[in-house]
């Protein structure tokens with residue numbers, strides 16, 4: 001059981017989460033690089049019913065290689081990337097690590113899409129790395 005809080009840069013969007021973190025990891029795919037403007041995205045996955053969001057978010061949806069439709073929710077005022085979703089897993093959502101207050105809870109368990117990582121990105125050899133998304 002983990003309690004998380006967080007917000008976007010301007011503070012308009014806030015969230016509280018209370019539940020188990022199903023998994024967490026770093027994604028080095030090109031989509032995550034482009035939307036985050038950063039080297040990779042760190043995502044913590046929780047049950048949607050365990051996360052309470054206040055404030056207005058805007059959603060961008062896109063279809064990926066697997067055919068799944070993914071969503072990215074962001075603050076329409078400051079543009080902070082807050083949450084991710086996958087239409088194939090409607091009960092689950094991802095919280096972007098950068099907007100979480102409890103930084104000690106951010107402990108990625110794996111790296112995915114290592115094949116498209118930025119060459120200078122340092123990888124933690126103590127956790128598994130997958131070229132794409134594992135099976």
Ligand SMILES: [Zn+2]
Pocket residue numbers: 008009010011012013075076077078079080
């Ligand atoms: Zn904001």
Ligand SMILES: [Zn+2]
Pocket residue numbers: 027028029030031032033041113
């Ligand atoms: Zn990604």
